[in-house]
Amino acid sequence: MKNILQFQDVTYIYHTAHGELLAAQNLTFRVDEGEFVAIIGPSGCGKTTLLSLAAGLLKPSEGSVESRGSFGYMLQKDELFPWRTIEKNIFLPLEVKRRHSPAQKERALALARKYGLGDFLKSYPAQLSGGMRQRAALIRTLATDPDILLLDEPFSALDYQTRLNVCEDVAAIIRSEKKTALLITHDISEAISLADRVLVLSARPARVAHAHALDFGDIPPLKRREHPAFSGWFETLWRELNP
Amino acid sequence: MKNLTYSKEHARFLQKRRKHLALVWILRLSLLALLLGLWELVTACGWVDPFIMSSPSRIARTIASLYADGSLFYHIGVTLWETLAGFAIAVVLGFAVALLLWWSETLCKVLEPYIVVLNALPKIALGPLIIIWFGTGSEAIVFMTVLVGIIIAILHMLSAFIATDPNKILLMKSMGANKIQILLKLVLPSSYPSLISMLKVSVGMAWIGSIMGEYIVSRAGLGYLIVYGGQVFKLDLVMSATFLLCLLAAGMYALVVLLEKILVKNAEH
Numbered sequence: 001m002k003n004i005l006q007f008q009d010v011t012y013i014y015h016t017a018h019g020e021l022l023a024a025q026n027l028t029f030r031v032d033e034g035e036f037v038a039i040i041g042p043s044g045c046g047k048t049t050l051l052s053l054a055a056g057l058l059k060p061s062e063g064s065v066e067s068r069g070s071f072g073y074m075l076q077k078d079e080l081f082p083w084r085t086i087e088k089n090i091f092l093p094l095e096v097k098r099r100h101s102p103a104q105k106e107r108a109l110a111l112a113r114k115y116g117l118g119d120f121l122k123s124y125p126a127q128l129s130g131g132m133r134q135r136a137a138l139i140r141t142l143a144t145d146p147d148i149l150l151l152d153e154p155f156s157a158l159d160y161q162t163r164l165n166v167c168e169d170v171a172a173i174i175r176s177e178k179k180t181a182l183l184i185t186h187d188i189s190e191a192i193s194l195a196d197r198v199l200v201l202s203a204r205p206a207r208v209a210h211a212h213a214l215d216f217g218d219i220p221p222l223k224r225r226e227h228p229a230f231s232g233w234f235e236t237l238w239r240e241l242n243p
Numbered sequence: 244m245k246n247l248t249y250s251k252e253h254a255r256f257l258q259k260r261r262k263h264l265a266l267v268w269i270l271r272l273s274l275l276a277l278l279l280g281l282w283e284l285v286t287a288c289g290w291v292d293p294f295i296m297s298s299p300s301r302i303a304r305t306i307a308s309l310y311a312d313g314s315l316f317y318h319i320g321v322t323l324w325e326t327l328a329g330f331a332i333a334v335v336l337g338f339a340v341a342l343l344l345w346w347s348e349t350l351c352k353v354l355e356p357y358i359v360v361l362n363a364l365p366k367i368a369l370g371p372l373i374i375i376w377f378g379t380g381s382e383a384i385v386f387m388t389v390l391v392g393i394i395i396a397i398l399h400m401l402s403a404f405i406a407t408d409p410n411k412i413l414l415m416k417s418m419g420a421n422k423i424q425i426l427l428k429l430v431l432p433s434s435y436p437s438l439i440s441m442l443k444v445s446v447g448m449a450w451i452g453s454i455m456g457e458y459i460v461s462r463a464g465l466g467y468l469i470v471y472g473g474q475v476f477k478l479d480l481v482m483s484a485t486f487l488l489c490l491l492a493a494g495m496y497a498l499v500v501l502l503e504k505i506l507v508k509n510a511e512h
Contacts, residue, residue, distance in 0.1 A: 081429070096424055
């Protein structure tokens, strides 16, 4: 397995008029191809900074971020544009990257139909439920066929019921499309139910305090929550997050 | 999706609503009739001097004579043209300047104090300068109209551009979008409602600007009639021109509301 994303001794400093803030220090980790890695950390530890660094939107103050391949970024809210239909929303990254050939559009549409958005393509986001909107956001992220998905707490804006369902959905879609994913979350159970590997960040400045390989294999999220090993992992991670 | 078979209760609800609307309109028109009637009565009975108060019948006669000597539509046309030209220039220029300021944060910072001062300055203070620079023709009044409207148009649009959801900008950036793409695909479409409200505000500003301009310097127009009527104590003329101004402003407002309905309908689903 080759690694697709590598953080090497990354330090990141935020500068404002009032001073500077060390957001991350000597942060080192990697993500291998086909892996689902979850990163959890105490709130305010710079999780979103980390994703921006991974996506190349921020440059590290020291150290290096190396990546092979293209990114798809999924945010907390679906951020669908309300003036565009679902179809046009899904085409947005293709338009931005100027890759809107009929074949590529058809590929994105096929993906939308495959995952149950076929009837909603001409609808506007406001006409969809929160869960369907987040699904549309995932299809939009997948439209450009990215090599690695960066997921920034993508379920946190949903109510609990929807959240479990969408989590199940997204896991199934990501596994069946064989994507690499890096999930950032503050929700321990979400991390355990989705990931192959969990990294625990320290409080600011963020660095990797603990790393665990989970042994659930291909068990889907809801089944994992019922798995005997689930509560053990939960306790371990809980303690590591609250030392 | 129209459901034509309502429940009886819904039919009663609709009927009640229609009745209420009709009542509101009847009361509105009666209030107008009552006010005009009272006005006519107190002046006709000599309780108030019609020379100072004018009266509805005298206003009607004045407008009729203006119409008869052909100057009615001339004055209306002059004011309307000045207002519309000033409105169009202020809106287009204001929008363009707001775009520039959004584009360059440095430019925005540099110009900020100038804009604040221009916004606070009573434009009428520039009256003498405008007369000297632009003469006493319509150009001066159009310039005044632009001056009154443009700053508000700039500030209104700029705040809309700046208010674009930062998460959506982050999303666009994560897709690799450049600034032009962010502008065209995100900032402009999401500022659409603000554009419409800016047009509404600017219509009001344009009337203020054009009438103020005509007060300072003019040889024609409704503002000119009001000032002239005041100077020679022809209160009938003052009242008539004011009445026409009310009609025009109301008409233009109705047009903008109509335009808003069409534009919003197009933008929605």
